[in-house]
Amino acid sequence: MSAEPEAGSLEDAAILLMSLGEEEAAEVFKHLLPKEVQALGETIAKMKAVTRDRVEGVIGKFTQMAGLQSMLVADNDEYVKSVLRRALGDEKANLLIDRILQGNDVSGIESLKWMDPVSVAELLRNEHPQIVAAILVHLDYDQSASVLKLFTERQRNEVLVRIATLDGVQPSALKDLNEVMSKVLAGGERMRKASLGGVKPAAEIINMMGGSIETSVLDYIREADNDLAQKIMDNMFTFDDLEKLEDKAIQTLMKEVQTESLVIALKGATPEMREKVFRNMSTRAAETLREDLDSRGPVRVSEVENEQKELLKIVRRLADEGQIQLTSGSDDDFL
Secondary structure (H helix, E strand, C coil), X not given: CCCHHHHHHHHHHHHHHHHHCHHHHHHHHCCCCHHHHHHHHHHHHHCCCCCHHHHHHHHHHHHXXXXXXXXXXXXXXXXXXXXXXXXXXXXXXXXXXXXXHHHHHCHHHHHHHHCCHHHHHHHHCCCCHHHHHHHHCCCCHHHHHHHHHCCCHHHHHHHHHHHHXXXXXXXXXXXXXXXXXXXXXXXXXXXXXXXXXXXXXXXXXXXXXXXXXXXXXXXXXXXXXXXHXXXXXXXXXXXXXXXXXXXXXXXXXXXXXXXXHHHHHHCCCCHHHHHHHHHCCCHHHHHHHHHHHHHCCCCCHHHHHHHHHHHHHHHHHHHHCCCCCEECCCCCEEC
16 A cells, blocks of 8 residues: 555666756756656756665665667657557558647647646636637647636636547647647647547546536536537546445555555545445555544545545556556446
């Protein structure tokens, strides 16, 4: 249930970066995702003294791992394109290539991932909901949810309806994005339609918003299109749906969740949910968790919802990695 291995890996990476020196570490950071940079930066800031033995151990471990790595091809992107075209023909391959490599085509939008939600919201606040939807489907679901929380209820609802009904992003829409982002994007006319948007992304974003906002959005969509609202709900995986996971999946999840986060998340759980968690822990761990829950005083609803959302992020990561299988609110499996 402890997240120590993950924390340990972060510390090892931080130690390695500090041992490289500023210039070399900066070059490494250029190749990391925003969330990875933030996590490593926070870890480095918190670290104080590190023993020489640990530094040498980390460097030795890295050297051993690096020795096992090998560059198989000189240009991975070109290799993927060539193999797919040989196997599928140009027409079918190009459709798949766009999907696989689309991150390279929308590099301008990647810059938004480095911005805080307040800045992104300010940039998009006065734009047409369709433009906002076309931008937000490129971002991580939790970032999009944070941005939408800063909109008015009406704006938020209109954008989510458009995300749910978005059938890809046309080149003309990407040209509009260029104007919105002050030409941050490049080459809009050359781009193919990107397979983004739809019911599933809308459901994922709404999942991240939680609480009263989730209810308000779904009510709004239901009034406009009841079938669409139902499709979204069928694709949503909520905290209560954890009760439908197999015992093995719960056990896998418990290894990834910190005890403090679990205690707060379970403060808002049903008795059935708590019992399922207890059943999939050792007797001693279950007793400790029961005591922590009983001794914990009142917790703000917002804090409970935040911890539940963090737990759901872990669930989705494990599902994406193939370690667990999810069941939606409609009892249909989805990945």
